[in-house]
Amino acid sequence: MEFMSETLYIAAIITFGGMFGYFLEASGLGSPKKINAQFVLKDWTVFKVMFTSIVVAAGGFLILDMLWITDSSTFAIPTTFFWAMLIGGALLGIGLNIGGYCPGTSVVGLFSGRIDGLFFMIGMMIGILLFALLFEYIEPLYHATKGAESQTLSELIGLPSWVIVISLFVMAVIGFIAGNKVERKGNGVINSNDLDND
Amino acid sequence: MNMEQKPRKFWPPLIGGIGLGIALLGMFVVTGHGLGAYGFYKRIIVWIGDDVASQWTQANAYLSTSLGKGHPLDFWISWEVLGIAFGSLVGSLVARRFRFKIERGSGISINSRLLLAIFGGMLSGFGAALARGCTSGLGLSGAATLSVAAFLFLMGFFIAGLITARITRKVW
Numbered sequence: 001m002e003f004m005s006e007t008l009y010i011a012a013i014i015t016f017g018g019m020f021g022y023f024l025e026a027s028g029l030g031s032p033k034k035i036n037a038q039f040v041l042k043d044w045t046v047f048k049v050m051f052t053s054i055v056v057a058a059g060g061f062l063i064l065d066m067l068w069i070t071d072s073s074t075f076a077i078p079t080t081f082f083w084a085m086l087i088g089g090a091l092l093g094i095g096l097n098i099g100g101y102c103p104g105t106s107v108v109g110l111f112s113g114r115i116d117g118l119f120f121m122i123g124m125m126i127g128i129l130l131f132a133l134l135f136e137y138i139e140p141l142y143h144a145t146k147g148a149e150s151q152t153l154s155e156l157i158g159l160p161s162w163v164i165v166i167s168l169f170v171m172a173v174i175g176f177i178a179g180n181k182v183e184r185k186g187n188g189v190i191n192s193n194d195l196d197n198d
Numbered sequence: 199m200n201m202e203q204k205p206r207k208f209w210p211p212l213i214g215g216i217g218l219g220i221a222l223l224g225m226f227v228v229t230g231h232g233l234g235a236y237g238f239y240k241r242i243i244v245w246i247g248d249d250v251a252s253q254w255t256q257a258n259a260y261l262s263t264s265l266g267k268g269h270p271l272d273f274w275i276s277w278e279v280l281g282i283a284f285g286s287l288v289g290s291l292v293a294r295r296f297r298f299k300i301e302r303g304s305g306i307s308i309n310s311r312l313l314l315a316i317f318g319g320m321l322s323g324f325g326a327a328l329a330r331g332c333t334s335g336l337g338l339s340g341a342a343t344l345s346v347a348a349f350l351f352l353m354g355f356f357i358a359g360l361i362t363a364r365i366t367r368k369v370w
Contacts, residue, residue: 012228013274017281018288019221020233020334025286026293027214032301034208036370039363045211050338052215057222057232057342064227076231078331078340080347085336088329089354091321096333096355097362098369099318100301103332104235104282106319111283112290113298116315121239123319128243130320131327135260142328152344164344176212192205192295 021108023049030108032100032116034190039097042188044179051172058165080147087141099123206293222342229274232339235282236332237275239323245270260327303370314369 027049028034037043061072096102101109101120109117131138154161183189208214225233244264247255255261270276290296302311326332329351331340337355340348 009228010274010277013225013277014281014284016221016225016228016233017278018285019217019224019281020278021282021285021287022289023209023214023217023221023285024282025289025295026209026217027211028208029214030286030290033303033370036363036367039359040367041360045208045214048211049215049218052212053219053222054338054341056216056219057226058344060219060223061226061342070227072226072343074230075226075343076339077343077345078336078347080345080350081330082350085329085347085351086354088325088327089337089351090358091325091328092333093355093357093359094362095318095320095322095325097318097359097366099315099322100370101315101318101322102235102334103239103322103326104233104334107235107279107282108286109301111286113296114301115298116300116302116311119312119315120319120322123316124239124323124326125243125319126316127320127323127325128240128327131324132243132247132258132260135258138328139259147346151346153346153349154344156346161344191207192293193207195301196205196297 020104021111024105024108025112028190028192029105030112030114030117031190031195032109032114033195035100035105036097037188037190039093041182042186043190044175044183045189047175048172048179051168051175055165055169055172058161058168062162062165077150077152079149080145080151081143082145082147084142084144203294205295219342222339225278226339226342232335232342233278234275234331234335234339235279236323236326236335237273238270238279240264240327241270241273241276303368305368311369 024030028045029049034043035046038046064070065072099120101117103124106117106120153164222233244261247261248265256265300308300311329336337348337352341352
């Protein structure tokens with residue numbers, strides 16, 4: 001039984017990981033060109049896919065919590081380290097536009113045939129090694145400006161979760177409308193056949 | 199070009215996003231945590247480090263906390279990354295989108311593109327180490343739990359990305 005449940009657990013993780021890869025690839029987010037087109041605001045796919053998935057998952061937790069199926073307050077909720085996370089996020093944004101990938105999408109890129117994805121992965125491991133080598137100098141920044149333990153937006157603002165989720169939903173709708181408008185105007189959406197024209 | 203080879207179009211972002219949201223939701227329900235990627239690369243560094251420079255790795259304050267917990271396959275994130283690889287391989291093959299290539303703009307050489315891929319990767323790996331997670335592990339998964347940390351991270355990510363893209367658009 002012990003072995004069986006362990007196997008099922010791993011099977012579930014592979015399945016959800018597989019869906020993650022499948023939907024990223026199907027949306028075109030394995031392509032550096034398509035991702036970069038978001039950051040020059042021609043193709044809003046990154047925003048749309050990310051925001052939709054956040055609203056679906058957050059909305060799902062609300063419903064499952066109400067039905068007593070889950071208790072999302074027990075989920076792993078990261079704790080804020082203000083400067084480390086703001087600067088770290090910025091470095092990932094810069095790295096994405098220079099190198100074409102995020103840690104996750106480099107796997108998608110490589111396994112849909114993009115050799116540059118492998119080079120990005122090698123770069124990432126060099127970056128982690130550099131971080132470890134320089135850690136004694138970075139450590140003060142790494143631990144600085146710690147926020148409240150596992151703080152959520154609803155705790156920060158003092159509004160119930162469902163208000164936050166509905167606000168995110170409204171922001172997503174506005175983003176979709178704005179994005180569609182810009183995309184139509186600039187004819188900037190990159191599709192799979194566009195990537196074959198090089 | 200042969201009609202057989204014509205790639206299928208990408209899915210509408212709404213459908214892709216719903217699928218991704220369900221994957222994220224399912225992962226949380228079963229495991230209590232979201233999807234990630236950065237942790238896998240750190241595991242590899244710790245594993246190799248322990249093998250080739252065991253003393254240094256044990257003395258390193260950043261890596262040593264992850265030591266002594268075994269092979270990368272003992273960790274959920276390795277199985278998840280295996281799933282990502284499998285899902286994108288099957289998806290791209292079935293939709294005839296799989297292409298061996300080095301994706302780049304017309305104005306940049308292959309060597310420059312690969313060097314930039316390594317450099318971008320270095321910034322990304324360093325940044326994810328600093329932030330304690332990457333776009334999926336901290337940004338996407340954290341945002342689903344409405345975590346303040348995640349939205350802070352995503353703010354830095356998008357603002358810096360939007361600025362950098364003005365300079366790097368020639369690469370693409």
